[in-house]
Amino acid sequence: MSPVPTSAAGFEVTVPAPPEPFDPVVEVLPAGSRLYRTFSTAPGRHVTTFNPGFGGPQRFSFFRNPPVPVLYAAQSEVAAVCESLLHDVPLTGGRLLPEDYERSVAGALETVHELRLAAFHSLGLRRLGVDAPQLTASPARTYRETVRWGAAAHAAGLDGAVWMSARCNTDRAYILFGDRVPSGDLRVVTDYGRVFAIGPDRDWLVDLCAFVNVDMLTRTP
Template sequence: MPNYRPPDTMTGTPAKVTLERGTVVHRVHSSRRDPAGFNPRPSHCLYGGGRFDGTSCDPYGYLYVGLSPAAAVCETLLRSLPFDPAGGPRLLPRVSVEGRRLSTLRLATDVTVVSLMSAQDLAAVHQDSWLVQTEAIDYAYTRDWAHWIRGHTDPWAQGFVWSSKREPGDRTVLLFGDRCPKGAVEAVEGDAVDFGTTDGEAWLNSVLQPYHARLAPTP
């Protein structure tokens, strides 16, 4: 599937989903970054970057959130974290959470996104589950597909929603900074969890425990 290039035209009808004003979402991010701020830095077209980031080929700010704290934590921190063959918990390196926190955000306006939830939704954009399930080795291709879908849903699509790869029972959302109005996402004051604190570490371990994972012990 990575070697399948997007067609010249879109013959399907992308599914629309409206995330209503007041919807609460969650984000794991650097403590130095505005909790509700879109990432303005384009990823490289070929190397590094996330699944649907903007690039120099299609520059746009982007904001990834989960519809639950668990989805945000799993998508950000449990990527490719292997299970222990001996049966012990997966150990999350402490460097993964240094200077990071979880923030609770709220949509300040209705947002319309392309649904990539079902096989029918994906087929409508000429794709299958590869688009939302493949690992980072293929992200240059998924970014190219994201740009193609954006181009064929301009101007109405303000992002994507899909089933979280690491928590399939929940959803992940990407919002486009160039199509969301200013102030579309706002931070919920007082609900941030700083992973560098004792309480934050305990909270994080409580979220990781059902996924058979925990922070690695302090050296």
């Protein structure tokens, strides 16, 4: 029998099914909004590239067959790093290995048109009868259940969803659906970028990791 999923605080997590009918608070992300994300330097990848379905389940993806492409982003560069490079590092501290960051970069994008998103935060959670530990701050073992909420937001005709980052809870995190938000509706921001493998950008990441009790290694032990 598989273990019961628990939160970071150690209590049992039960992820409910989305309510029917699904009637979320809709948050409008205005045109010209700037979002940040980290992504791989693999060929063909850039800041506005949607994931077509590679990898295992994520919090609100993947759903349908073939999968709906998705793009995850954040309100700030710190939140983008916390939701990606530091996502699986324990909150009590840990290590970030070279293979975890040397092939990753950060970039920014701007929305060309306004987007309509399911609000999975604040009173939006209460409206749907769920709270953050059950949905937006639950452990990875619950992703097969939380993905149903992404599917529900998509079925409601929305462009994506927004929630408060569990690892940087002053800032919003986002998922955008690729069949609703074409890459051409997202503009690359050319005045921002970080390459974590070298120079000042690596120093910036070292400082951020130190601040949250993470040892960022420059050599694999």
